[in-house]
Amino acid sequence: MLPTSGSVSVFGLDVLKDAKAIRKRIAIAPQEGRPLWTLTAKDHIVLALMMRGVSHSEAAHKAKRIIETLELTEVEKIRSEDLSGGMKQRVLIAMAIACDAELIFLDEPTIGLDPVSRRKVWDELIRLKRDEGRTIVLTTHYMDEAEALSDELAIIDRGRVLASGSPSDVREKHLDARIRIDVSNGFTAEELQAYGKVVRAGNLLRILTDETRAQEISKEALNRKVAISISPVSLDDVFVELVGSEIDRDLPANNKIEPAKGSSIYEK
Amino acid sequence: MKNESLLSTFRRNLRATGALAYYIGVLPMLRIPTLLPFVFATPFTILFILFIAGQRTAFAYGLAGAITMTATQQGLFLGADLTGLKIDHKFQSMVVASPVSPFTYMFSVALSELAFAAPAVFVITAIVAYTTVGFGLLALLEMILVIILTWVMASSIGFFLSTYVLNTRSAFITVSFISIVLSILPPVFYPVTTLPVLLRPVAELIPTTHAANLIRSVMGISPSGSQILASWLALPAFTLAFLLLALLKAKWRES
16 A cells, blocks of 8 residues: 555654564554454464564463453453454454554454453553553544543544644643533523533533533523533544534424433423 | 564564464364365365276376365465455454565465365375376475475465455455366366367466476376476476566555
8 A cells, every 4th residue: 555645654764665664563453353263362362472573482471461461361262253242352452462562553442342341451551551661553433532541642534633632632722612511301402502512412412611601501400400411521522523513503403302211310 | 673683584484484374274274174175175076076987097187187276276275365364354454564574474374275285185195106106206206396386376376366355255256266267177187188279378378287297297197208398397487477476566555
C-alpha cells in the first residue's frame, strides 16, 4: 500500500524507506482478527514471540506471565476454536503485548469483551505504558475507553482529524458546555432548547449547558417531578458534537419524548 | 535489535521459520490427523482409476503424475491458506508488523504445507522405489530435487495469488482451477506423445509437464535424452521465474 500523498514516520524513521527497522519495534492486534483454530492461547503467544527470534523456553516463560495477567489461565490449553469471542480477542491482545515492541497498535481491542475483561485489558495497557514505557496507539469507538487510557487522542472522521490533544484539552476546545443533562420524559425538545444545546441520545434528550442553566433546569424538573441526570460533559459529547447529528436537524421541536419504563423516579 | 549481526539475523529468521512452520502446519496435522486423507484423495483416486482401468505402464505414469500433483497441489494450497490467514485471521497483519520478511513468511507457511504433503509423497515414493527396477540413491535424490522444484514453483504461484485475492472463497476456487490446469490437463498422468501435435508446444509451456517428465525418467519410462535435458533446463527456469514473480511482484503491505 503506497501513499498517494504525504509521509509517515515512526520513531523518526520513514515507514517506506526504513520499514525493516520499524517492523522490529512494533506489534499489532488487528481488528476482527481470529486466532488460528487448532492452536491454544499459549501456542499463539509462543508463536508471536518466536516469530521475533525469542527462544522457545523464554517464549514459554513469558507466555505464562501474560496468560496470568490477562486471566487466560483457565483456557490456556483449550484450542481457540472452542473459545468465546471475548477470549479469542484476549488471545490476540496477548500476542501483541507479549512482544517487547516499543510501539503497539491495538485496533478496537476490547470489542466483544465483557466489562470485567475490558478492565483487565485496560489495567494491563496502563501498566505497559507506566512501568515499561511503551507507546500504545489504540483505535476505539468507546469514548470512555479513550478517556480512561489516552494521554493524547485524535477524533478522526472519514480520514480527517477533527480534534486532537489530551482528553481535557479536546473537551474544552470543542465544547462550550461543561454540564450534560439527560432527560427521559416530561419535557419537549422545544422547551429544553431554552437551556442549551439539545441532542438525541437513544431514548433520551441530552442538553449540553453551563452550571447556571443546569441549576435552572434542575429546579424546573423538581417542580414537574421529573427525573433528570446531571454529569460533566464527556468525550462522547465531543464526538457527537463533531461527528454526530444535532437534534434541531432531525427532531421536530415540539416532539415530546415518551417516558421509558422505569426511567423516572417520580410518578405523575 | 537495532544493530543486529548477520548471525543473529540468521538465528532469528531460522527460529521464526521453524515456529511458523510448526504452529501453522505440523501441530495442526498432529492434532487433527484425520485431515491427512484429504491430501491423498485426488492423486490416489486418479492412481486407483489408472490401476483398475489401465495396464502396468498406465499405473507407472499414474505414479509420476501422483507425485507431481501432490507437490503442485500442496504448493498451490499455500495460496488458499495464506488468503485465509490474511483475510479471516488477520494473521498477515501481525506478520507485517513484525521483523518477519515476506520471504520468510512464504517459505515458512510453504514448509507447513509440505508437512501435510510429506506422508503422501513418502507413500508414493515408496511405491515407485518398490516397483521401479534398479531404483537407487541417485534416483531418489533426483526425485527429491524434482519434488522440491515443483513445490517451490507452485508455492510461489500460491503466494503471489494470495496477496491479490480478496476473499477466501475466491482463493479456493482460483487454486482449484490452477491445480487442474497444472496437474490434470497437461501430460502429467499421461505421455506428451498422446496429445495432438498442435497441442504439444502448449504443454511444454506448463512447468508440471517437465516435472512429470523428470519423474518418469527417474522411473525409466518414456522421455528421450533430449526431452530430459530440456525438462532439466525448463523446470528450474520456471521455478526461478515464479519465485522472482512472488518475491518482486507480490502485494506486500509495505510495497
